[in-house]
Amino acid sequence: MSSSIDVSLAEVAGSLALVVIAIGVSLWRRTELEEDIGIAVVRSFIQLTAIGFVIQLIFDQDSLLLVAALIAVMVVFGALTARHRARAVPSAFVPLLIALGVAGTATLGLVVGLGVFEPEPRFLVPVGGMVVGNSMTAAAVALNRLGDDMHDSARRIEATLALGATSREAAMPIVRRSLRSGTITLIDSTKTTGLIFFPGTMVGMLLAGADPTDAVRLQLILLWTLLGSVAIAALVATTLAYRNFFTPAHQLREPPEP
Amino acid sequence: MLFELERVTLARGPRVVLEDVSCRLPEGAVCVAGPSGCGKSSLLRLLNRLADPVSGTVRYQGEDVRAHDPLELRREVGLVPQLPALLDGSVADNLRFAAGLDGAEPEPGRLLDLAGLDLSYADRDAAKLSVGEQQRAMLARALAVEPRVLLLDEPTSALDEGARDAVEGTLRDMRERLRISIVLVTHDLDQARRMSDWVVRLDHGSVAAQGPVREVLAG
Numbered sequence: 001m002s003s004s005i006d007v008s009l010a011e012v013a014g015s016l017a018l019v020v021i022a023i024g025v026s027l028w029r030r031t032e033l034e035e036d037i038g039i040a041v042v043r044s045f046i047q048l049t050a051i052g053f054v055i056q057l058i059f060d061q062d063s064l065l066l067v068a069a070l071i072a073v074m075v076v077f078g079a080l081t082a083r084h085r086a087r088a089v090p091s092a093f094v095p096l097l098i099a100l101g102v103a104g105t106a107t108l109g110l111v112v113g114l115g116v117f118e119p120e121p122r123f124l125v126p127v128g129g130m131v132v133g134n135s136m137t138a139a140a141v142a143l144n145r146l147g148d149d150m151h152d153s154a155r156r157i158e159a160t161l162a163l164g165a166t167s168r169e170a171a172m173p174i175v176r177r178s179l180r181s182g183t184i185t186l187i188d189s190t191k192t193t194g195l196i197f198f199p200g201t202m203v204g205m206l207l208a209g210a211d212p213t214d215a216v217r218l219q220l221i222l223l224w225t226l227l228g229s230v231a232i233a234a235l236v237a238t239t240l241a242y243r244n245f246f247t248p249a250h251q252l253r254e255p256p257e258p
Numbered sequence: 259m260l261f262e263l264e265r266v267t268l269a270r271g272p273r274v275v276l277e278d279v280s281c282r283l284p285e286g287a288v289c290v291a292g293p294s295g296c297g298k299s300s301l302l303r304l305l306n307r308l309a310d311p312v313s314g315t316v317r318y319q320g321e322d323v324r325a326h327d328p329l330e331l332r333r334e335v336g337l338v339p340q341l342p343a344l345l346d347g348s349v350a351d352n353l354r355f356a357a358g359l360d361g362a363e364p365e366p367g368r369l370l371d372l373a374g375l376d377l378s379y380a381d382r383d384a385a386k387l388s389v390g391e392q393q394r395a396m397l398a399r400a401l402a403v404e405p406r407v408l409l410l411d412e413p414t415s416a417l418d419e420g421a422r423d424a425v426e427g428t429l430r431d432m433r434e435r436l437r438i439s440i441v442l443v444t445h446d447l448d449q450a451r452r453m454s455d456w457v458v459r460l461d462h463g464s465v466a467a468q469g470p471v472r473e474v475l476a477g
Contacts, residue, residue: 155339155341155343156343156344156345158308158339158343159339159343159344159396160343160345161308161332162306162308162332162336162337162338162339162400163332163333163336163355163356163359163399163400163403164329164330164331164332164333164336164359164360164403165329165355165359166329169359173345173346247310249307249310249328250328250329251307251308251309251310251328252308255270255303255308255309258299258300258340
C-alpha cells in the first residue's frame with residue numbers, strides 16, 4: 001500500500017483561492033472572522049511545514065527514540081491545550097497528561113504488539129499523531145462536561161455524600177455522562193463513515209493513487225484504533241480528574257451556596 | 259452530650275461564616291435558630307463532616323468528629339438538605355441506593371410511611387414529585403440508612419402553612435417511633451418552640467443564646 005505523489009508549492013498556493021472565498025464570506029456577512037482565518041492559514045502553513053521537516057528528520061534517522069520523543073512532546077502540548085477546555089476542573093493538567101500518555105502508549109503498544117503495524121517511524125509517527133490528537137479532543141470534551149456538571153450538580157452530590165456515600169459513589173453518574181460525552185463524537189462519526197463523509201486517511205490514500213481496498217482497510221484500522229484510544233483517554237482523564245473536586249474526607253472542595 | 263462545638267471558626271473561601279462558636283447540643287430535639295445568613299446551615303454541615311472548621315473542635319458523643327471515619331459518621335448522623343436533591347430514577351431507586359450504602363435492602367413501605375407518604379410513591383419518578391413530596395422522599399431516603407441522629411436543614415421552608423404543619427407532625431411521629439435525636443435548623447422561632455426541647459440561637463456567625471427552649475425563647 002505504498003504510494004506517493006508529488007505536490008508542488010504552486011498547487012498548495014492554488015488552494016488559497018478557497019481561503020479567499022472564506023474571507024469573502026466573513027466580510028460579506030460581517031462575521032469578523034477574517035483575522036482568525038488569516039491566522040489559521042499562516043499557523044497551519046508554519047506548523048505543518050515545521051512538523052514536515054521534523055518527520056523527515058525522524059524518517060531519515062530511522063530512530064524509535066526520536067519517535068518516542070516526538071509523541072512525548074505531542075502529549076505535553078496536548079495536555080496543555082486540553083487544559084484550557086477543562087478550566088472548571090481543579091488541577092486538570094496532571095490527569096490530562098496521564099490520560100494522553102496512557103492512551104498513546106497503550107494504543108501504539110497494542111497495534112505494534114498485535115502486528116497491525118510494523119514498529120517503524122513511518123507508521124508510528126502518523127498513527128501516534130492521530131492517536132494523541134483524537135485522545136486530546138476526547139479528554140478535553142469529557143473534562144469540560146465534568147467541570148460543568150460537577151458545578152451544576154453540587155447540591156445533589158453533597159446530598160449523596162450526606163448519606164455516607166463515598167465521593168466516587170456520589171460523582172459516578174456525572175463521571176459516566178462525561179465519559180460518554182468524550183467518546184460519543186468519534187463513535188457517531190465512525191457509524192456514519194463512508195455514508196456521510198470520507199475520513200481523512202482514506203481520502204489521502206485515494207489522492208495518492210492507492211488501491212481503494214487498501215485505503216478502506218487502513219482507514220478501518222485507524223478508526224478502530226482511535227475508538228480504543230479515545231475510550232482510554234476519556235476513561236483515565238475522568239477517573240483521575242473527578243477526585244480533584246473532593247477532599248480525602250469525601251467533602252466537596254467547593255460546596256454549594258446555602 | 260450529643261454534639262459540642264468548642265471555639266469553632268468556619269470560613270467559606272475568604273468569608274468567615276462562624277466565628278469562635280462554642281455550644282452544646284444534647285440528645286433529643288434541638289433547634290439551631292436564627293435569621294437567614296447567620297451560619298445555621300454551615301453549623302449543621304460541621305456535625306457530620308460535610309465541612310471541617312478552620313479552627314476549633316467539633317465533638318460527637320465526646321469524641322472529635324475527625325477521629326471518626328467520615329462515611330460511618332454520616333451514616334450514623336444523616337443530613338437532609340434544605341432543597342431536595344434526589345438522584346435520577348424512582349423514589350424506590352433512591353431508597354435502594356441509600357440502604358445499599360450499608361449493604362442493606364430498604365423497606366419502602368415502612369420508610370415512606372415514616373416520612374408521611376404511602377407506598378404508591380415508591381414507583382413514582384423522583385423528578386416529577388412536588389417540592390413537598392420530594393422533601394418527604396429525602397426524609398425517607400435519609401431514614402433508609404438507619405441513622406441515630408437526623409440533621410434537618412429548614413425542612414419546611416419551601417412549604418405552605420398546611421404542608422408545614424403536616425411535616426412537623428411527621429417529624430414528631432417519626433421521633434416517637436424511632437427514638438432518634440434530631441437537630442433542626444430553622445429561621446422560624448415559633449417552629450423552634452413547637453419542635454425542640456433545646457435551642458441554640460445564632461446571630462451573625464456567633465452564638466447569641468443557648469439552653470432549654472422555655473428559657474431561651476420565653477415569651
